[in-house]
Amino acid sequence: MEIVAGVALTGVMLLIGTDIIGRIFGYPVPGTYEIVSLTGGLIIGLALPATSRAKGHVSTDILLVKLSLKPRLVLTVTTRLISIMLFLLTGYGMIRMGMRLNASGEVTAVLSLPFYYVPYALSGAFLIQPLILLSEILESVKSWTLTELGKTRRTI
Numbered sequence: 001m002e003i004v005a006g007v008a009l010t011g012v013m014l015l016i017g018t019d020i021i022g023r024i025f026g027y028p029v030p031g032t033y034e035i036v037s038l039t040g041g042l043i044i045g046l047a048l049p050a051t052s053r054a055k056g057h058v059s060t061d062i063l064l065v066k067l068s069l070k071p072r073l074v075l076t077v078t079t080r081l082i083s084i085m086l087f088l089l090t091g092y093g094m095i096r097m098g099m100r101l102n103a104s105g106e107v108t109a110v111l112s113l114p115f116y117y118v119p120y121a122l123s124g125a126f127l128i129q130p131l132i133l134l135s136e137i138l139e140s141v142k143s144w145t146l147t148e149l150g151k152t153r154r155t156i
Helices: 002-024 032-053 062-066 069-104 117-155
Strands: none
Touching: 002 032, 032 117, 062 069, 069 117
């Protein structure tokens, strides 16, 4: 997904550059706005799991830093479980939206590109994201368990 998002971003940059140069000479690329709009959603959505895995999102740990290890673990697990549920629901919603758009045959105005593939692609990203969040939960629990085992060994 990350590679597809990168290729799409590169393609959008080339398309925008070509459109700008074409406009200077009186030959804009038809449908540039449509392609950039559809692809922008794909780029953001498909890059989400990779960005999350790399911990590339902005995070404010003001509260977490002040907590001891066990409350930090509880808060981390709780927020990840809530996020898992939200992403599963959003992924399901995107599948339903893709099905509705496919059934209605809705297309873009200029190039007649179908809309339905965008929600389907986003649903894939939104359904993979819970796996990333689950791995974060497992990492947190493993880290906490190892820390607790270390404390137990020191006291024995």
